Amino acid sequence: MTSRIAASLDIGTTKVFTVVAEVQSGGGLTVLGVGDQPCEGVERGMVVGLDATISAIHASVEQAEKMAGVGAKQVVAGISGEHVRSLNSSGVIGVARKDREITQADVDRVLEAARAVAIPGDRELLHVLPRDFTVDEQRGIGDPIGMTGVRLEAEVHMVTVQSTAMQNVLRAIDRAGVKVENLILQPLAAAEAVMTEDERGLGALLLDMGGGKTDLAVFERGAVRHTAAIGYGGRAVSHDLAIGLRTPLEEAERIKVRHGVALVSRAGDGAVPVPGVGGREGRSVPAREIAEIIEARVEEVLSLCRAEVERVVDPELLAGGIVLTGGASLLPHARELCERVFGLPTRLGQSEAVAGVSDLAFDPRLSVAIGLLRYAEAPDESRSGRGVFGRVSRPVKDWIRAAFS
Ligand SMILES: Nc1ncnc2c1ncn2[C@@H]1O[C@H](COP(=O)(O)OP(=O)(O)OP(=O)(O)O)[C@@H](O)[C@H]1O
Ligand SMILES: [Mg+2]
Incomplete structure (x- = not known):
């Protein structure tokens, strides 16, 4: 059996993830290296600051290559945003x-x-x-x-995607000195990583709640029926907390990750110390009050997703339920809140354990990067058949060439 080195690049609103893996010709991949670098150049999934994005990509790829001990000659990259x-x-x-x-x-x-x-x-x-x-x-x-x-x-x-949005992604990767093998819609990659064929066959919804946006993909009888991005994610939750609690954004983010829950009914009785802004004295805020702010925003984002899904299908017909992934899905009880908003059974989607990085294998922030690799893994001839990418036909190579010729 032969193998080759493949790499994926998930340019997200909060981080740039690079995964370098060894891909066997018979399927199966072993992750060799991971790069995880914060990124300031992306908003709601779109590149808005070219230089910041280029350096984040550069650092992320370098980190992954160093860990892998091999170079990432070319990457499969993801794209998303409200322009989709x-x-x-x-x-x-x-x-x-x-x-x-x-x-x-x-x-x-x-x-x-x-x-x-x-x-x-x-x-x-x-x-x-x-x-x-x-x-x-x-x-x-x-x-x-x-x-x-x-x-x-x-x-x-x-x-379809906005030409300029796509050009900016391609340009950022190119300027970081990396070659693009292909560009894939992020929620399709996430679905490939965390959804089963059975779910897609029955009809199911993929929700990737990230930092700056929430991506969705609706599947019916195994095929993609609808894809979209809603311009809010975990960052909006942190913003609300910063305003509601009158605390700096970084503190709000920390409080959310450490003490936040997505359901008021599940909030503890205790109180959380909240630092003030600009040297003002901190105060103590009931955990319940924090949960109220979080629940309100997450419920709103999920309701927007529901409205988007309802444009094309009655959610009740999605017998395969919902798979929720992305960093914001780590909020405790986000799953239950999702079930309440949609009235559909929901499970958390974490990419299957991939040999090589046991500690990362269950990080829902990794779903897109792992899904992109599964695309690289699929041999060309299998792409007319099953699975999410089995059905991706590719005008892609042509415009990658066009963008740089
Ligand atoms: N343990 C946690 N609890 C709650 N939220 C978390 C946790 N860990 C990460 N997050 C949130 O997840 C979000 C980042 O998720 P993710 O890495 O999936 O986004 P991204 O891919 O960078 O952005 P996007 O997909 O929107 O472009 C942040 O808003 C962060 O606050
Ligand atoms: Mg993301």
Whole structure:
């Protein structure tokens, strides 16, 4: 069995994660090194400060390479933000062969037809994800190759991103001296890392509550139905605490992580010492009061996510429930609050233990980076089939080339 070195880069609002891993040709990966560096250049998932982002990427990659003892020649990177738009489209073709057997070439052609949608000049097509094929009158076919028919129809989910937002991500990585192998929508990567095929098959929702945003991906019958990003995450919670408790932001962040819970009903009876601003005397605040501020904001963010999901599907139909991941999911009782807002069973999503970094394997902040690696892990020929990326077709390479030529 051969193996190769692969690397992923999750440029988040609070940190830049790099993971360098050894990927076996038969599947399976061993994490060799991890870089985790704070980043000040990203807001709500978008690069707003180029220099700060470049240095964070540089430091993160260097840290991971040092730990791995090997270089990361190229990375699979993630992209997200409120600029992400998704739409569903369809296309129809006549099957080419005389004997009416459907081939890969037919599938390529019908996907080409389905994606022939006018995309505004300021946007780029990131992914075209096949959802369903119809052969003649037979709907709901996952893989039509080898079947017989006259008419082949494909339904696809298309993801577009703002050109400038994408250029800024690519530029930051390039200037950090790193080559981009591919760019993947963050929630799709997270879903690959923490969701099971069964869940996606039944219909399920992936929620990645990060620092600056909450990403979501809705799956129906194993395929992507909807993707979006809501511009609030754990940072908004800390901001609310800073204002509500009249304490510096760093203190608010520390209090949240150390004493915060997402449900008032689960707050302890005690009080928490809160330092004042600008040398003012600190005070003691009941844990309950802190939980009230946290619960209100997290509930609001989850309600915005729910409204976004309801635009495309009745949440009750998502029999596979919700998988909640991202740093903000570490707030105790966030899972229960999510169940209450959506009325759906929710579990916490932590990427499967990956050989190599046992202490990091259950960090929900790692989900995107591990998911991106799973993409690098999938051999090219398997990408027309199962799983999240199995269904990612890739115009990607072309615009990476375009961006730098
Ligand atoms: N133990 C904890 N309890 C509560 N919140 C936590 C904990 N650890 C991290 N967080 C919060 O998680 C958030 C960061 O999560 P994550 O690393 O997933 O975000 P990111 O990927 O940098 O940002 P984004 O995905 O929004 O661009 C921060 O707001 C942080 O306060
Ligand atoms: Mg993130």
